[in-house]
Amino acid sequence: MKKMTDTFKLNNGYEIPCVGFGTWQTPDGDTAIKAVSEAIRAGYCHIDTAACYGNETSVGKGIKVSGVERSRLFVTGKVWNSDRGYGKTMVAFEKTMADLELDYLDLYLIHWPASSTQFEDWEQINLETWRAMTELYKAGRIKAIGVCNFLPHHLKALMETEVQPMVNQIEFHPGQMQEETVSYCKDHNIIVEAWSPLGTGRMLSNEMLKSIAAKYGKSAAQLCIRWCLQNGILPKSVTPSRIIENADVFDFEITNEDMEAINGMEYCGGSGLHPDKVDF
Numbered sequence: 001m002k003k004m005t006d007t008f009k010l011n012n013g014y015e016i017p018c019v020g021f022g023t024w025q026t027p028d029g030d031t032a033i034k035a036v037s038e039a040i041r042a043g044y045c046h047i048d049t050a051a052c053y054g055n056e057t058s059v060g061k062g063i064k065v066s067g068v069e070r071s072r073l074f075v076t077g078k079v080w081n082s083d084r085g086y087g088k089t090m091v092a093f094e095k096t097m098a099d100l101e102l103d104y105l106d107l108y109l110i111h112w113p114a115s116s117t118q119f120e121d122w123e124q125i126n127l128e129t130w131r132a133m134t135e136l137y138k139a140g141r142i143k144a145i146g147v148c149n150f151l152p153h154h155l156k157a158l159m160e161t162e163v164q165p166m167v168n169q170i171e172f173h174p175g176q177m178q179e180e181t182v183s184y185c186k187d188h189n190i191i192v193e194a195w196s197p198l199g200t201g202r203m204l205s206n207e208m209l210k211s212i213a214a215k216y217g218k219s220a221a222q223l224c225i226r227w228c229l230q231n232g233i234l235p236k237s238v239t240p241s242r243i244i245e246n247a248d249v250f251d252f253e254i255t256n257e258d259m260e261a262i263n264g265m266e267y268c269g270g271s272g273l274h275p276d277k278v279d280f
């Protein structure tokens with residue numbers, strides 16, 4: 001990967017740009033409009049949003065304000081947990097499209113799996129949501145479909161359907177590499193996308209990461225993003241005020257020795273959200 005517009009190929013042949021601009025926790029209104037339009041102007045062509053972020057209308061406005069043609073952008077949306085199931089997913093998708101003011105999505109994801117902690121028929125619920133996503137995909141309303149936060153046991157049932165997931169977006173940063181899920185996805189041709197590649201900011205004060213980053217004349221944030229890329233994983237930067245810094249990760253290469261040192265890091269903080277234990 002040499003630049004922001006370089007892509008990973010999904011299992012249906014559609015291409016996803018290697019660095020996404022995340023909008024989680026970006027306040028709705030002017031902040032989101034500005035962040036998105038500035039990110040696009042800074043070269044990001046992949047924008048990641050979700051219904052539950054509550055900022056889809058502003059994200060859509062930011063896309064318009066940027067003046068960049070829709071066909072040059074890759075836009076991801078996500079269906080929220082309260083909209084699981086066939087009928088509700090269909091309605092939620094239409095609302096997302098109306099809020100974003102777009103006529104197609106590049107990627108639509110199930111935000112969290114229904115889990116056995118909350119539902120006896122969790123597997124059936126996930127399959128019903130997936131049936132709606134598949135129908136929208138086949139109708140051409142979405143170019144690719146996938147999931148977030150699915151562990152191998154959640155993915156299993158979806159692998160036996162007509163269209164298999166193309167992406168799994170999971171929490172991934174130094175100290176939290178989710179090896180089992182990543183290896184399942186690699187074996188099943190699912191691209192893994194990282195959310196919170198900076199551990200929601202927690203990685204930035206890590207002394208070891210800071211000292212490795214200094215060797216390359218880079219910040220710990222840039223090191224984490226580059227590390228995600230070199231692991232063959234798609235990072236997502238949530239950084240309205242550091243947009244340019246986080247895009248500047250294509251002029252250095254982390255050595256194998258440093259990659260191994262980071263790969264070997266113990267857990268040092270993360271969201272603490274476990275897909276089978278969350279209560280939302």
Ligand code: A2P
Pocket residue numbers: 022195196197198199200201204219221222236237238239240241242245246
């Ligand atoms: P801000 O949005 O104010 O820039 P993650 O992507 O892992 O979820 O982390 C996002 C958090 O890390 C946000 O709090 C963001 O703050 C902060 N952050 C993102 N990029 C940088 C950076 N280059 N330097 C310092 N903090 C950053």
